[in-house]
Amino acid sequence: METVHVELGTRSYDVRIGPGLLARAGDEITPLLNRPRVVIVTEENVAALHLAALETALQAAGIESEALILPPGEATKSWAHLTQTVEWLLEQKVERKDVVVALGGGVIGDLVGFSAAILRRGVRFVQMPTSLLAQVDSSVGGKTGINSPHGKNLVGAFHQPSLVLADIDVLGTLKPRDFLAGYGEVVKYGGLGSLAFFEWLEDNGPALAAGDVALRTEAVRRSVQMKADIVALDETEQGDRALLNLGHTFGHALEAATGYSDRLLHGEGVAIGCALAFETSARLGLMSQEAPSRLREHLAKMGMKRDLADIPGDLPDANGLLDLMGQDKKVEAGRLRFILARAIGEAFVADDVDLSVVHRVLEEALATRG
Numbered sequence: 001m002e003t004v005h006v007e008l009g010t011r012s013y014d015v016r017i018g019p020g021l022l023a024r025a026g027d028e029i030t031p032l033l034n035r036p037r038v039v040i041v042t043e044e045n046v047a048a049l050h051l052a053a054l055e056t057a058l059q060a061a062g063i064e065s066e067a068l069i070l071p072p073g074e075a076t077k078s079w080a081h082l083t084q085t086v087e088w089l090l091e092q093k094v095e096r097k098d099v100v101v102a103l104g105g106g107v108i109g110d111l112v113g114f115s116a117a118i119l120r121r122g123v124r125f126v127q128m129p130t131s132l133l134a135q136v137d138s139s140v141g142g143k144t145g146i147n148s149p150h151g152k153n154l155v156g157a158f159h160q161p162s163l164v165l166a167d168i169d170v171l172g173t174l175k176p177r178d179f180l181a182g183y184g185e186v187v188k189y190g191g192l193g194s195l196a197f198f199e200w201l202e203d204n205g206p207a208l209a210a211g212d213v214a215l216r217t218e219a220v221r222r223s224v225q226m227k228a229d230i231v232a233l234d235e236t237e238q239g240d241r242a243l244l245n246l247g248h249t250f251g252h253a254l255e256a257a258t259g260y261s262d263r264l265l266h267g268e269g270v271a272i273g274c275a276l277a278f279e280t281s282a283r284l285g286l287m288s289q290e291a292p293s294r295l296r297e298h299l300a301k302m303g304m305k306r307d308l309a310d311i312p313g314d315l316p317d318a319n320g321l322l323d324l325m326g327q328d329k330k331v332e333a334g335r336l337r338f339i340l341a342r343a344i345g346e347a348f349v350a351d352d353v354d355l356s357v358v359h360r361v362l363e364e365a366l367a368t369r370g
């Protein structure tokens with residue numbers, strides 16, 4: 001088993017990564033408990049596949065548990081399900097010193113983390129990420145929240161988990177589309193901070209997607225280590241944490257444009273968004289045209305969405321997409337900021353981007369949709 005430590009002073013915690021962690025959950029969680037009881041929040045798909053195993057593991061360690069099972073999908077990151085979750089936690093008489101377990105993908109992790117942040121002004125929670133996306137990204141770093149009709153993740157809080165248990169075996173039950181969406185965030189790490197990691201993915205991506213547990217563990221470990229290093233330096237995104245947003249200014253606008261639906265999953269939006277951010281960087285003369293082409297080539301080899309043409313149904317025009325970007329949390333004094341790059345692995349936060357260039361990139365990308 002691998003452990004990545006997230007160093008945040010009194011809010012520090014470990015991320016454990018490896019096969020068989022679900023079965024060890026009781027032993028891992030016991031040291032955190034004030035009494036031998038936890039509450040679990042999960043969703044239907046994950047509950048059907050993995051909740052019984054978790055409950056058995058907790059029972060074996062003498063820990064009682066109750067579970068709330070929510071509907072799956074991005075629409076669950078909503079005011080309605082936040083209310084439902086918080087009211088259920090209160091009904092369960094969850095105390096300040098108790099621990100809430102979030103068992104699921106990024107949707108459950110974000111919703112439950114935010115519920116824990118506001119319940120009795122803050123209770124501890126453990127992330128048990130079950131999707132690739134949640135293991136490499138959303139379970140680590142403490143960004144929690146829900147979506148608003150105005151945009152993605154617009155209501156939330158920074159609330160760090162007390163422990164993250166990433167069981168690599170549970171990735172085996174993911175649908176290929178969900179696995180590849182998570183892979184979009186993995187590629188993002190290479191794109192933002194490490195050409196060496198990107199090259200490793202070019203070599204190992206297909207075997208990793210095919211199910212190799214050692215390669216999956218290594219991809220999760222390296223991604224989480226990169227995120228932990230950035231978060232330790234800038235927990236609340238005053239500066240360089242924004243690099244983790246590579247691809248998201250575009251991606252979040254596309255998710256809003258597609259109604260947070262199955263038309264476009266978050267990780268798919270991120271992959272397309274990374275390609276658009278690289279394309280914009282190349283048009284601005286910051287990087288060679290070879291970089292966006294190489295990124296797209298890798299996404300194509302993995303069988304992933306990489307262009308606006310890969311999104312089914314209608315999309316707004318370039319102005320409409322730029323409008324949606326106006327709700328991005330990186331906006332300062334009314335000005336959009338983008339994560340651009342000088343090369344693969346060399347991203348930076350750009351404050352003064354010529355929006356006519358972004359507009360042209362979007363128009364040309366939209367034109368390929370026929």
Ligand SMILES: NC(=O)c1ccc[n+]([C@@H]2O[C@H](COP(=O)([O-])OP(=O)(O)OC[C@H]3O[C@@H](n4cnc5c(N)ncnc54)[C@H](O)[C@@H]3O)[C@@H](O)[C@H]2O)c1
Nearest residue numbers: 045072105106107130131133137138143170173174178266
């Ligand atoms: N907080 C952060 O830092 C952060 C980072 C990245 C993404 N996010 C958020 O995460 C969300 C996306 O996360 P996601 O891609 O995990 O979505 P998700 O939680 O909807 O999971 C994707 C799909 O996989 C299914 N699933 C999950 N685990 C499974 C398993 N082991 N076996 C079979 N099916 C399984 C789910 O039921 C769902 O249908 C978005 O809302 C995004 O904004 C947050």
Ligand SMILES: O=C(O)C(=O)C[C@@H](O)[C@H](O)[C@H](O)COP(=O)(O)O
Nearest residue numbers: 137141143152153241244245248329
């Ligand atoms: O942890 C971060 O910081 C990230 O930006 C990670 C992203 O992958 C994630 O999607 C995050 O929720 C986006 O943040 P937001 O602040 O743009 O909502």
Ligand SMILES: [Zn+2]
Nearest residue numbers: 185248266270
């Ligand atoms: Zn993301």
